[in-house]
Amino acid sequence: MPASPSPVPSPVTSPPPSPSPRHPLPAPSRFPPPVRPRPAPATGQPDIARAAALLADPSRARMLKALSDGRALTGAVLATEAGIGAPTASAHLTRLLDAGLVTVRSSGRNRFYRLSGPEVGHALEALALIAPPLPITSLRESSTTNALRRSRTCYDHLAGRLGVALMGTLLDRGLLTGHDGTHRPATAVRDRSSGYGHDHHYRLTPSGLAALRQLGVDLDALPPRRPLVRYCIDWSEQQHHLAGAAGAALTARLLALRWLRHGTRPRVVHLTASGTTGLADWIGLHPPE
Structure with missing residues (x-):
């Protein structure tokens, strides 16, 4: 008889290797749960009532107006401008800080406050159009009002009759182009009676x-993200004045040359005798009375 075939041995399977004790596999419970990004909170309409409530207090309004020339002022100076004591001024400034209307930096023992941006100043200028005028009860108040209309700063650029005259002369001399500098409410699309303009380029x-450059303005040093030329509708003159990086740099240069000087009241600037001569020689500007 033929021999029976030898049985085929079954394959020997080795057990899976144990993990190295030096590198143990983490237990499933050690894995952190997946982090799901939270959806951004929905934003609604602007809270005009809250902003209006902050500006409704006369002391806070006076402090904001004092800061509207773009300079940083101490709490003591702002308290004097508002006619209140230092503790009361500190409480008002805390509310303005919490609302993001002002910023603060410390220098030694002093804290210097500044508007958080030109938009706050433009909001105050816009409110001036609909606000009833305060009664003038002193010669000092009358002089300040006239000085503000004559020449002032709109945050960091020149405004008032002098600012409007400066832009008009730039247009007349062909140094600036794009429009004639006149605000026409009947045909305006986005322009309002105060604040940044949008209808003209x-x-x-x-x-x-x-x-x-001839005047000494370093155009290469201007901030690249800020528009070179913008315009505002001047609330007191209802005409355009020069804003943007060029307007701010030009105003800073006029102050550096001492053709302009800051007044004793916030935002007021005065044209000096050398400024009268210098502007006439530079672009033929003869300031209005």
């Missing part, structure tokens, strides 16, 4: 750029 001509 002004730009400096090559001659205008050369004129600014």
